[in-house]
Amino acid sequence: MTRVVEVSADAVAGVRSDVAAVRASLDADWGSLRSRALALGVRTSGFDDVLGAGDRLGTHVLPVVDRHLDRARALEQLRYGSTGRPLPVLDVDPAPVAVPFTSSPLGDGGAILTWAAASPAEVEADEQRTRESRGIGDWVSDRWDDVSDAVDDGTDWVADTAGQAWETVTDAGAAVGDWWESTTADLGAWIDTHLTGVREFIGRHVAVFRFLADALRIVGWILVAVGVVLAVALAVIGAMGGTAAGAIFGFGVGAVPGGAAGAVAGLSFGLKVLGVGFTLVSVGDFLDVAADWGEGKIAGQDLVKLGSLELGLALTSLIGVGVVGKILQKAVRHMPASWRRRIDDWLAPPNDRHRPPGSATEWVGPNGLRLSGDEVAEVDALLLAASRSEPAITTGLQRALGRVDGATMPGLEFRLKSPDSLYRKIATDLEGNEPPRDVRRAVSRIKDAVRYTAQVPDADFARGVELVTSDLSARGFTPVSWKNTFGQPGYQGINSAWRSPDGQVFELQFHTPTSFDVKMRSHDVYERLRLPNLSRQERTRLLAETVRIFETVPMPPGATALRGPEIR
Structure with missing residues (x-):
């Protein structure tokens, strides 16, 4: 019986994409829910478990899938080259062994085995195989090749084991770094507020x-x-x-x-x-x-x-x-400034380092989204610049909001957009473009690598927005865009973009407590609207749902008349 076993690198890549999509969905959906629960004073242990499971998908499952994907691609290249189709492998069951003798039973329960004489053709074939057989030197060479292959396999095993151990150490270091960043961000936000x-x-x-x-x-x-x-x-x-x-x-x-x-x-x-x-x-x-x-x-x-x-x-x-x-x-x-920058880049988390073109690995996201290594490096450069400019921007905003009674900055711990979210946004923007894709232009259009929310009470909303914008202008911040959707169907809020004195563009949203709460509750609809290849019917349905959700937001006095600063 013969069976055809298909080894498909594309199928393994599809599994990898599905796992990455699940992880991204957990980060996006449950992360926002956890933030909201934390703001309401609700225990977040359950959310932490779900987000921890998402992290383990990235640290435990994806590396295993990646190794199988690499092996499948290597198998394709090794025997057949890149065919783009499943690789057929024949699995043949062994045929029955022909018995070279006849058996005659004896009365005492034994048997006589009789071998037939070899035919002349069989004798000639055996002599021919003897003449064609190789000497002892060839046999030793074959055995040496076997030993060399075994040594190579052992070396690969040691290298893989050492690499996995190092990945474990670096993952632990990254986890400690993430904990330190999160803890200092929360404590710092509390200090700035209280x-x-x-x-x-x-x-x-x-x-x-x-x-x-x-x-x-x-x-x-x-x-x-x-x-x-x-x-x-x-x-x-x-x-x-x-x-x-x-x-x-x-x-x-x-x-x-x-x-x-x-x-x-x-x-x-x-x-x-x-x-x-x-x-x-x-x-x-x-x-x-x-x-x-x-x-x-x-x-x-x-x-x-x-x-x-x-x-x-x-x-x-x-x-x-x-x-x-x-x-x-x-x-x-x-030390000289150039030396300090090198040390800072070396100590920075892997996702925050600016890697030269050709050195970064590609990114594979949900729904077939993908970025090449060079494209990932361009996005990483934006992330690094944003992280360096963020402290001064945060300080300026906090001082400006300090002039408004009751104003807060919810979600301040998420002021830096995550690498995965930014990769997904750039990949969505570039989807459908023929190579070479203009990733630098796509990166230049990003306004929310650093993003903030200013929450102002309804009664003082209009005056508070004007105070904050005038204070930012006085501090050297330049308005880039302004969109006020209060009073219009759908999303209720003010989305603005500003350029800091050192040139970093960031997003600043103005919300009332209710509009911010509704925005967080509608985040799932917003994420689905961002998906590529969304049908027209589904998009229409989601937009209608957005309008219905935001109809519950009360209109703050004077909000519709806010025109914002002059855009130059």
Whole structure:
């Protein structure tokens, strides 16, 4: 019996696309639901489990599917080349073995086996095979090839195992990094929202904070210098067994036996002075960070990150551990700018690094969406620029919204668009374009790589929007677009885009509490409207559903008359 087994790389790629689509859907749908539940004070453990399952699809399932896809493609190329069709493989069941003898039963239960004489043709064929048989050298060569193949297979296994172990380590590091980013973002947003009085106090007395910071650093560096001198001098004195010198200085060196023990005793005292000096330097740097926050130069998340670093170095310097960290920190700060950028890019998460053309891997999304490696690199460059500009933009917006009573910034932790969401948006924009696709033009049209929502109470909505926009203009932000849909069928809100002083375009939406709540509840409809190849009937139905949902939003006084700033 013969069976045809089909090995299809395209079918495996389809499975991979479906898994990626499920993961993307979980991130988009359940992420927004979790955000809403968190805002309402509802426990989010169930949402976290679902999102965790989505993460495991990316970290555990997709790598396995990718390996099978690579093997299927390699099999196609190995024997037949790229055919674009399923690869047929014959599976043949073994035929029955012909018995070369006859059996005659005996009376005692035994049997006589009789072999027929070989025919002349069989004898000739056997002699011909003997003449054509290879020597021992060929046999040894074949065995050597078998050994070489086994060694290659073992080497590949070791490389695959080491690669998987390294991926596990990097995934764990990425998970810790993601947790740190999320935690500092949440804590920073809480600080910016609830500690505005502290921020204003620091802003009013920033000169005092700067003076104290400089004074602590000066005293700290003096102690560092004294500690270095004492560490060297007392180590030498202790090693020489300076009993008299120890009695004069009163450091107890004389009570310690000479030699190595005396050197350790002298060195330890000098290092203690050195640690106190670096502690004062770190406290001074912390006061500088606080002053930057008070002046609006950094956001709350940066205050948490930089402040916790400086306080951690201050505490650990007292026991000597933080001394090394502080020295490295100061060394990095005084490196050339080009060196620091390389270090920042190396330390950045993989999705935030700008990879040169040709080095990035392709992205495969739902519904056949795809980006090449070079296209992914262009999007990554946009993500990197956005992440670098975001802190200053966030600070400016928070100070502008601080002028409006009751104004908040819901969803601030999602102010940076995720790489997967941006890949999907660019791929949708480019779909249907013939190669080479103009990905740079598509990237230049993106306005929401950094995005914010300003939520203003209904009663003060019109005045609040005008205050925020005028404040942004005064701070050097330039309006790029303005669309007010209050009073029109469907979506209710104001979508605007601005350019920061350093050139980064970002999106700013204005909502009332109700319009924002309805927007979040209609997110699923919005995501379905974004899908490519949507039929006209389905699009019409979804638009009608959007109109029905937003009809429940009350009209804030004066909202329809808001024309926005002049677009130049």
